[in-house]
Amino acid sequence: MTALPTHVRCVNVNDDHSLVIGEQPLPKCGAGELLIAVSAAGVNRPDLMQRYGLYPPPADASPILGLEVAGRVAAIGEGVSGWQIGDRVCALCNGGGYSDYVAVPAGQCLPIPDALNDVQAAALPETYFTVWHNVFERGALQPGESFLVHGGSSGIGTTAIALAGAFGAKVFTTAGSAEKCAACESLGASIAVNYREQDFVEQLRAATNGRGVDVILDMVGGDYIRRDIDLAAEDGRIVFIAFQGGFAAELNFLPVLMKRLTLSASTLRAQSRDQKAAIASALRERVWPLLARGELQPAIDSVYPLEQVADAHSRMESSEHIGKLILDLQRH
Template sequence: MKAVVITSPGGPDVLQLQQVNDPQIKDDEVLIKVAATAVNRADTNQRQGKYPPPKGASEHLGLECSGTIEAVGSRVSRWKIGDQVCALLSGGGYAEKVAVPAAQVFPVPDGISLTDAAAFPEVACTVWSTIFMTSRLSPGESLLVHGGSSGIGTFAIQIAKHLGIRVLITAGSEEKLAACRDLGADVCINYKSEDFVARVKEETDGKGVDVILDCLGASYFQRNLDSLNFDGRLFIIGLMGGAKAEMNLPTLFAKRLTVQAAGLRYRTPENKAAIVKEVEKNVWPAIAAGKVKPIVSKVFPFSVAAEAHKLIESSQHIGKILLVPS
């Protein structure tokens, strides 16, 4: 099969489409003929040599995909050859075929094209497992999402609004702010021209928000704590703003704050299976009802995967960037 290969750690141009061996499935896995995969920030870190795949996972990039099942393992009962699916991966999506545990596979949501379905697994599992399963974000509460126009952000806005949550976002351009507003965000803050802490306080009568979903890490850490309400929860899913931060500990005591952090890729298969089950139960009906839609910025062929990486690193996109076999 063909796959996008990292020829050496480095910039986008190290990505090359090459012939590689087909994956072999285990008894509890299915083989998917890939229709599309999505580009995630984690892929750019892996390309640079900073984010190795978990032990036993595919060495190729790609944390989600959509496609058609070509083979099933002996212990797989739910899925059959020919089923159209999408899946959460530990790697391997940038290839014509990928092996994936059957418990990490979703049916393609009703009303969604096979290509667009690749936009959902990673963002849905990330958002649901963090701010809903762990932080217990509930109807009537408020949520601040940094990077509201990203794949994670555009999904979080939609599912939170569907569940009766007030959503505030930050973004860096009027185009991105407008896109977030169109998706239902209640308050859109330009972090380049506004102090987001002051704006959050202004919009919440001085109280702050209940939950923050943050991809920046260190650069926003103390400001995030200052933006939380009593019993607020900060969930960190990325370190784009640095990995080391100082904090004012009394802030935690005074407002009974909780700081949480987690990734998705290195979770156990059992944990991923539990997340996938919850996402299918709670998110898939909202997608089928048209309450959550795929927001796709651009679709690239595998042969120009480097261009897709350049786009995501430029932060000029809104929503997801997809790749399809050349």
Template sequence: MATAAAELAPALPEEMTAIDPEGPGGPEVLVPVRRPVPVPGAGEVLIRVHAAGVNRPDILQRLGLYPMPPGTTSIPGLEAAGVVVALGEGVETLSLGDPVTALLVGGGYAEYAVAPEGQCLPVPPGMRFVEAAGLPETYFTVWSNLFGLAGAKPGDRVLVHGGTSGIGVTAVDLCTLFGIEVFVTCGTGEKCAAARHVGASHAIDYNARDFAAEVRELTGGAGVDIVLDMVGGDYVPRNLVCLAEGGRHVSIAFQRGQRTEIDIGLIMRRRLTLTGSMLRPQTVAFKAGIAAALKEKVWPAFADGRLVPRLDKVFPLADAAAAHRYMEQGRHVGKIVLGVID
């Protein structure tokens, strides 16, 4: 068992560079500032951050639309990769110097970040920190919702919106890994081609075709077993039309609004299930359970090359504003990452 951090930690600075906006606003509020280096509590580790992932919730937080859980740092960033440099009391599975990638409740846009021990995963062999930093948020989300809540299994058919987003390419990769036929929607023909290149079985341009009608046609009228939806709003009733009898609809975001009107009769007649989750508010124990499942069932596929990181572009930490603008433009295929250490 590890002893207290103060006994093991190397000499650490008192302050660090971080992105910590004073208030909500556009990308221009993301400027470097100086903040105290956090101290790991019991069961936590301090990570010297080499890279941090950029995710859609970061943008919502910047706009003041995604409040942090009580007691959480105001520094954005839900995932980071780096080296363990200090240990809190009771840490048993990690040691100083371990390269890890971690799911965070916040704080990734900084030179140092604290993470619960159970939410850390080893950096896969041969993988760069900038690649590993983009894994936790999407892999935890897709695994817990698609394979946990929805019970995806080999032979299923799955529809995923935003096929070239971080969530989209992760869903495609995991479906391909486990023998699941995956349909995606994208906003352009070029993005559809990119999604097929990643491995999507079918890619539908939602600006050119009615995706619900296209899914029914591609499946011979049978529909898909699962819809993984991050759009919400008026997409939900259209998603339900895509589902096969006994199908499952899983909501993970609501970019077009969190309210809609649905046909309860359709749900009853076809025995549909509607569910969903948010990852950030879940307990450390819940997230640690996801990490353990990923380590056992998914991480070996990175080691042997069946899975590869999907890195689109890296921005320096000081250019976090440019990274947010790039995400808002929607041109990326895969993950956007902030590089903290060259």
């Protein structure tokens, strides 16, 4: 690789929350870290929340937006083994991904499968870490069980549909239009319920012959909390990862008791390096072989040059996207 620059492009957030291309000193590659020359970065809803001051980064994280990247290893920190300069890599960042270079704990980095290009690889870390941890570790989804993910056309939703199906679950989802429902079914959902026109509890209870759903991944919250509990099967697991519909709900906990339900919740960014490294290790063992064989592919909605980052955020805010939004940082 060429000599490293002293300053690099990045995306800054102005006081009025607008986005502008700026410059920062080359991030330092600390002990236990890789410095990545970024070719593509994923756009995620937490980026929008941070932009508007609703999701501050951890004290030790870069204030630059961006939670996932793909590129090549540009420098290797003290104590890191198993990587070489120039290796293709994708990574879950603690921040700083909207930049030409980012330093990332090595345990949060994964090799890019040969079957994928860098744009596809940048769509992996945030959603695959999130889905694996919450659906398969916290939710303990098993082959043959039923699974529901709300917001099936989102980056998390499309990933959850694909992964749950790949591991032998019967997949259900909710989405807000006929087009989105059709897209979810093309990705492997058995039934996609248009929540604007149908009651998902009624529809999926009928689809399961009254049994209910074993594992539910919810990023809506609000009134969905009660409805998830109503729909859950005996010994069901409900995992919350966001509350876009509100944090508060009035609940009757009798069904939780009688059906022996497990309610759980988590966020990814606040977890420790060791916790994130453990998720990465599980993904490398269980999921990366499927990507390498082409049995899984990320669903990508749109790709924007870094200079059009505001347009990427606008599309995410519109909720019209189906799959991931990616920033292309390569200079064409």
